Amino acid sequence: MLERIAVDESVRKLRPDFAVLAMTAEGLTNGPGDDVSAGWLARAAEHADAADPHVEAWREAYRAFGAKPKRTRPSVDALMRRAVPSINRVVDAYNAISVEYALPIGGEDAGAYRGPARLVRATGDEPFDVVAAGEPAVEHPEPGEVVWRDDEGVTCRRWNWRQCVRTRLTEDTENALFLLERLDPYPLDRLQAAADALTARLREISPDVRIAARLIEW
Numbered sequence: 033m034l035e036r037i038a039v040d041e042s043v044r045k046l047r048p049d050f051a052v053l054a055m056t057a058e059g060l061t062n063g064p065g066d067d068v069s070a071g072w073l074a075r076a077a078e079h080a081d082a083a084d085p086h087v088e089a090w091r092e093a094y095r096a097f098g099a100k101p102k103r104t105r106p107s108v109d110a111l112m113r114r115a116v117p118s119i120n121r122v123v124d125a126y127n128a129i130s131v132e133y134a135l136p137i138g139g140e141d142a143g144a145y146r147g148p149a150r151l152v153r154a155t156g157d158e159p160f161d162v163v164a165a166g167e168p169a170v171e172h173p174e175p176g177e178v179v180w181r182d183d184e185g186v187t188c189r190r191w192n193w194r195q196c197v198r199t200r201l202t203e204d205t206e207n208a209l210f211l212l213e214r215l216d217p218y219p220l221d222r223l224q225a226a227a228d229a230l231t232a233r234l235r236e237i238s239p240d241v242r243i244a245a246r247l248i249e250w
Contacts, residue, residue, distance in 0.1 A: 034246040043151050043178055047093050049216040051249035053227050057208045058242040065118030072128035073116050081114040084134040085230040087214040090103050097178050099190050108136045120203050125233035133226040136192040138200040138211040147183030159185035161196050174247035
């Protein structure tokens with residue numbers, strides 16, 4: 033799966049400083065949030081700094097493709113501005129690392145993917161499945177919007193703003209894909225440190241989990 037993940041040239045032109053560390057975790061045993069995972073979130077909140085230069089770099093990236101970062105905030109910016117609720121142990125783990133390291137991290141159910149993950153600029157007709165008023169619904173990205181997608185549709189809108197329903201991590205997820213995304217001035221060694229910290233948390237949840245990673249940059 034990792035070998036087929038790609039970043040489109042149109043995104044490279046928009047932000048040539050972009051890099052993503054893609055990581056797979058196979059053989060997870062997830063479960064509901066507990067005191068341990070709530071503790072991860074609480075400790076991470078102590079490090080939250082929405083004025084971090086990396087958060088501002090993401091706001092600039094959003095402006096570059098026409099998004100308004102005060103209306104639809106980059107994921108790490110949104111996490112730092114509120115009390116992050118406990119979802120399940122794996123989601124709590126990567127949300128806590130995201131806040132602690134000031135780094136957007138996406139967590140996806142790899143078993144729900146149809147084809148490889150690709151970061152592209154949308155045409156505007158790609159389906160994006162959501163829940164609206166308690167019912168399944170389909171939205172579409174804006175033309176030119178940066179999105180992650182697979183063969184079936186958009187998996188995350190506005191780079192890392194909002195995930196689709198189909199690929200979200202649940203308590204039943206066994207195989208996951210994590211996307212750790214950086215822009216200048218974020219150091220690559222800090223990106224790797226975040227990945228190592230996430231790996232440690234996942235091994236705490238599932239000692240036999242199998243981890244693999246690939247850094248995609250240019």
